[in-house]
Amino acid sequence: xxxxxxxxxxxxxxxxxxxxxxxxxxxxxxxxxxxxxxxxxxxxxxxxxxxxxxxxxxxxxxxxxxxxxxxxxxxxxxxxxxxxxxxxxxxxxxxxxxxxxxxxxxxxxxxxxxxxxxxxxxxxxxxxxxxxxxxxxxxxxxxxxxxxxxxxxxxxxxxxxxxxxxxxxxxxxxxxxxxxxxxxxxxxxxxxxxxxxxxxxxxxxxxxxxxxxxxxxxxxxxxxxxxxxxxxxxxxxxxxxxxxxxxxxxxxxxxxxxxxxxxxxxxxxxxxxxxxxxxxxxxxxxxxxxxxxxxxxxxxxxxxxxxxxxxxxxxxxxxxxxxxxxxxxxxxxxxxxxxxxxxxxxxxxxxxxxxxxxxxxxxxxxxxxxxxxxxxxx
Numbered sequence: 001x002x003x004x005x006x007x008x009x010x011x012x013x014x015x016x017x018x019x020x021x022x023x024x025x026x027x028x029x030x031x032x033x034x035x036x037x038x039x040x041x042x043x044x045x046x047x048x049x050x051x052x053x054x055x056x057x058x059x060x061x062x063x064x065x066x067x068x069x070x071x072x073x074x075x076x077x078x079x080x081x082x083x084x085x086x087x088x089x090x091x092x093x094x095x096x097x098x099x100x101x102x103x104x105x106x107x108x109x110x111x112x113x114x115x116x117x118x119x120x121x122x123x124x125x126x127x128x129x130x131x132x133x134x135x136x137x138x139x140x141x142x143x144x145x146x147x148x149x150x151x152x153x154x155x156x157x158x159x160x161x162x163x164x165x166x167x168x169x170x171x172x173x174x175x176x177x178x179x180x181x182x183x184x185x186x187x188x189x190x191x192x193x194x195x196x197x198x199x200x201x202x203x204x205x206x207x208x209x210x211x212x213x214x215x216x217x218x219x220x221x222x223x224x225x226x227x228x229x230x231x232x233x234x235x236x237x238x239x240x241x242x243x244x245x246x247x248x249x250x251x252x253x254x255x256x257x258x259x260x261x262x263x264x265x266x267x268x269x270x271x272x273x274x275x276x277x278x279x280x281x282x283x284x285x286x287x288x289x290x291x292x293x294x295x296x297x298x299x300x301x302x303x304x305x306x307x308x309x310x311x312x313x314x315x316x317x318x319x320x321x322x323x324x325x326x327x328x329x330x331x332x333x334x335x336x337x338x339x340x341x342x343x344x345x346x347x348x349x350x351x352x353x354x355x356x357x358x359x360x361x362x363x364x365x366x367x368x369x370x371x372x373x374x375x376x377x378x
Contacts, residue, residue, distance in 0.1 A: 079150030255357030
């Protein structure tokens with residue numbers, strides 16, 4: 001949908017704002033450009049609708065070089081939302097939303113209908129707000145109108161330049177949620193600029209972290225949190241950010257892959273020997289025959305093998321079969337809820353019937369100590 005190829009921008013021979021930038025944004029993606037002030041994120045976004053012209057490189061929209069498109073026509077087909085909103089104070093809310101469709105000679109009745117739809121879509125009852133003026137609205141309401149105006153001409157692309165940064169935290173959170181709801185419904189291609197990594201993680205399908213005019217990492221929020229490309233990314237994101245965003249953590253991130261298994265027909269003596277040798281507290285009991293001998297059948301812990309069983313007892317005779325398992329993609333929140341609900345110390349992670357790891361109190365604590373600095377109490 002949008003592709004930037006070796007794009008650079010400078011205002012003189014020494015002042016390079018964007019440096020050989022390559023970026024591909026697929027149709028329907030919400031991509032966030034994030035970074036510190038002066039990193040080039042807003043300039044990058046403005047080059048997409050030719051509010052800034054690249055010094056070199058190529059920008060394609062649907063495979064067409066935007067240099068071949070009339071700038072006015074280009075901008076009329078790209079929605080644009082800015083921090084200062086930019087509503088015309090002498091026009092009503094309805095007139096502000098409908099201004100671009102009117103400029104493009106759309107039918108007045110269709111414009112009025114579209115305006116009503118958009119007001120309702122952004123959570124503002126058209127009967128109450130259509131004929132108000134911008135100075136009669138709160139900051140959050142003005143920003144909602146700004147979003148509605150950007151969508152008025154039904155553009156495929158919407159550019160959003162720090163649209164919520166001037167709002168109070170509660171209103172900002174509400175509008176972020178509204179944007180996500182709108183995106184689920186409309187599937188626009190959105191380029192969103194922010195300096196707030198929390199906002200980027202919350203709303204972005206992908207995030208481009210920028211520094212000194214370059215993209216340092218371009219990936220999903222989950223991958224950036226779990227695998228920062230360098231020290232700058234790690235510092236910018238924050239080492240404890242992953243724990244503050246638990247929905248990004250999955251069972252696979254906290255499991256121990258080196259669990260100890262034992263066949264269901266193995267004798268008690270072998271279990272005792274294994275636990276002593278591997279210094280483990282639990283054994284995963286698996287099928288002892290067939291094409292897939294690693295299918296989980298149950299679990300045996302120290303408490304069970306320490307009971308006074310006959311020496312020739314087998315694992316299938318003493319194993320617990322009421323085992324609660326999770327999938328590798330199970331969110332951490334759900335894992336913790338299951339552990340609390342069932343009072344579990346051990347939880348196998350199972351994929352297609354085969355155990356791929358095990359979650360214990362130790363593995364969870366290990367994740368904590370890895371992502372939360374010691375100075376914070378761990």
